[in-house]
Amino acid sequence: MTAPRADVWTRPRHNLRLTPDGGWAAALCRYDDESAPQVEIWRRRGDSWSVTPTGTFAAVTDQLLPLPGGRVLVRCGDGTRRLRLVGPDSATTVARTAEPSVRLLPAPPGDPDTRCVLAAYDERTTRLYRLTAADRLVRCPGELPGRTEDGVWLGARRLALTLFRSGGAATVVADLATGRARPLLDVGPNTIDRAELYSPASTALVVRTDAGGADRIGFARLGADEAFWFPAETSSDRGLRPLALDPDGRRLLTHEQCGVHSELAVYDIADRVRKPLPTPPGAQRGPAAWTDEGIVTPWSAPTAPTAMLRLRPGHPPPSPVPVPGVSPARVVTVEGAAGPLEAIAYGGDGWLHAPTLVVALHGGPLSAWRYEFHPLLSALADDGVGVLAVNQRGSTGYGAEHVRPIRGGWGGPDLDDVTAVLADLRERRGDASPPAVLGHSYGAFLALLAACAAPGQVSGCVAIAPFRSAAALHAAGPGPVRDLVRRLDGLRVPAGPLGPRDVPALAGRITAPVLLVHGALDEVIPVRESRALYARFLALGRRPGTDVTYVEVADGGHDPLSGGEAGRATAAVRDFLRSERR
Template sequence: MTAPRADVWTRPRHNLRLTPDGGWAAALCRYDDGSAPRVEIWRRRGDGWSVTPTGASAAVTDQLLPLPGGRVLVRCGDGTRRIRLVGPDSAATVARTAEPAVRLLPAPPGDPGTRCVLAAHDGGATRLYRLTAADRLVRCPGELPGRTEDGVWLGARRLALTLFRSGGAATVVADLATGRTRPLLDVGPTTIDRAELYSPASTALVVRTDAGGADRIGFARLGADEAFWFPAETSSDRGLRPLALAPDGRRLLMHEQRGVRSELAVYDIAGRVREPLPTPPGAQRGPAAWTDEGIVTPWSAPTAPTAMLRLRPGHPPPAPAPVPGLSPARVVTVEGAAGPLEAIAYGGDGWLHAPALVVALHGGPLSAWRYEFHPLLSALAAGGVGVLAVNQRGGTGYGAEHVRPIRGGWGGADLDDVTAVLRGLRERRGDGGPAAVLGHSYGAFLALLAACAAPDEVSGCVAIAPFRSAAALHAAGPGPVRDLVRRLDGLRVPAGPLGPRDVPALAGRATAPVLLVHGALDEVVPVRESRALYARFLALGRRPGTDVTYVEVADGGHDPLSGGEAGRVTAAVRDFLSAERR
């Protein structure tokens, strides 16, 4: 029996994934040599983990699938449609697909002749392939009419998939031997219904739906009548996810987001009893595994970039050791337009009165800042910039009333909250002057809107991977992004005197200097969005390099701070925010 323990690494990891038995893992790590992130192979040894860096570089848009035995499959997200097999001292392309959108799924249980299964989407249908141990792609019979996500094995040949259609998604079961499919869970035409986990030991199937505006985890027994039940104890409007089943399949590990912090709980399926699982302050960062030795899950906190927790129900949690030199953070409350908002402050006791202060806005928009290590915010605080990461209305983790305004209100209640926070900070700072705003993706769009809507309250604006408007994003974005805009009714114009939330149309109102940053390879928000914004500011007579600056990262994706140019981009943001303002 393994005691609770926390192993901590000084560098943040991306795309950390575990094998089902929790014995192996894979991750991406960016080192200090300016190169792209590299694939790491993790192996659990006794009470700890050994980490082996490989020479294979990858991007955060790549998918990692660790294999038992210490190798990793990498689905490249660079448009080459390559599947690579990476080992400690080797890396080779083992397959290429005709379809542009591919996801890797674990091999069927008990099938040593298959490395993985691929779900390949060509824009219309999804086809399934087996990648054999001899590195041959073998197409499975049949196809599915649409895009799929997830993938849960219900035996050696049946695979449960989430199939998206206009307005929602249902769970279907595909038989890889015959090509036949059948519906499994379809709650309603606009719900997102997913199969999450399955235990051969107990035949328990775990599903999740967002029916009624809440996350509802349900259960069924395969081989019986497959009737689903959704207990009240496994429903939440704060963001609830199933993580892992116990080895006997009788208990479920769940994660719930409670504001900025993660909470774990264990649910007894038969007894219908939910018990909290104590954890240290922080955020759960990916998939978990539950073995006879306990629970393994990645974790993060502001002073612990990457931790691997080992937990046991009924035991106190481990405490990750802080990494020396990292900026601590505290949870604070600030006043929004309609009441208090939770936020995370970086910069020690003097964050509010730092010479430069920035309000950071999260992307998503269905997201929120978490109490975890964030490389950019930590680096800004270390450089003397005070940071306030605000969870304005429209984000997740605070219940239905908090998230509801984002539906049909892009740049509505959330913008009201941001401008209220900025006004409050200026009053509290006195002669310290107004704060700057910084955001990524949707947060960048919101930051630009704030600079236009409240120019006297903004000293500078950093927009990383922004878009011009919801309409522009809907027209230019990939399918999943267009689906998100439609599902959240993003094309509706919020009420109020500001009018359409179109940054080019409002840009003449902004007076603060603007820094635009975009990755040239961004597959979520096309880089032409920032190019058009830069051109618009120049057309308004803004001076390049003084009033408006544009940094395009040649090898950068949607998060240009995760690639080889992260150091340069971080320095550009820090220098921009530290410059003397009015």
């Protein structure tokens, strides 16, 4: 029996995925600031992991699927629609798909003739394909009306999928041999209902729904009456997810987001008892596996960029060793418009009075800053910049009352919180310059709105992958983004004197310098959103390179600070904020 342990790596990883048995993993890692991420193959050897860089470059928009035996399938997100098979010293294109949107799913259990299953969506229907061991794409019978996510095998031929429709999603079971599909879980027309895990050993099926505004984990016994029950112990309005079943299928590992921290617990399905599983401070970062040797899960903390934890119920947790030279962070409380807010401060004891202070705003919008390593925020702290990452109203992990304002309130209560924090920081900093604002995605939109709403409280604005307005995003964004805008009632105009939250219409109020950064290959927010914003600032007479700067990252996706040109984009942000020092 192995003791709890944590392996720590100095560089952050993207897209880390595990095989179902927890013996292999795949990830992306950038080894220097001038090159794209490389595909890595991870192998568990006894009580530790070995990591092999393959020399094959990929993008963070690419999907990874580790295969037993040490190879990785990579679905390229660059528009080529290629499927590549990557080994330690080889990379081969094995297939191409006609459909633009494809998700990789593990092969059916016990099927050595199949590498994986593909769920391919053409903006209307989803078709399923098998990629054989001979690298042939074989279409499965039937199709599903809409876009699917997830994928849980309920045997050798039945696959549970989350099927999206207008307003919500239900779980259906597709028979890959006959093409027939039947509903499995459909709580209501506006709920998101997912199949999450299945254990052949116990026939326990684990599902999740957001009915009633909370995450509710439910259970059924497959092959019996398939009646679902949703215990009170597995319900939370702070964000609750099932991660893994134990080898017997009798206990469930869950993850709950409690403010900036991750909390794990073990739930006994029969006894209906949920017990906390101690962990070090930090954030759970992806899939988990539960084997006879214990639990394996990726983890991160501000001073431990990537850690792989091994946990055992009833044992104390491991403590990841901090990486030397990485800036620490602390959890602090700041005052918002309606009460205290949790935030993470980077920059040591003097973060508040650093020459440059930045208020960082997260994307999502259904998201939050977490107590984990963040490359950009850590780099800014290394530059002597103080950083305050705020979880304003609308952030997840704090309960229904905290997250509810984002529904129908894009740029409403969350903007009120941001401007209140800016005003408070301005007063506490005395004669020092006002804070700058920085945001990504929805956070970039919010940062621009803050610069419009409180121009005297903002010394600079960094907007990474912003959009002009909820209406513009709804009109130009891809299907899942349009669905999100509708589901969160983002087109409603919040009350208040600012009027419609339309950045081009309000841009004349901004007095601080603005930096716009956008990836040309952004698959979430089209790059033309930033191009239009830049054109609007120029039309207002703003001087390029002084009042407004635009950096377009040719190979960048939705996170332009993680691709091959990430070094240039990150340097642009760091240089811009250095110039804000008085």
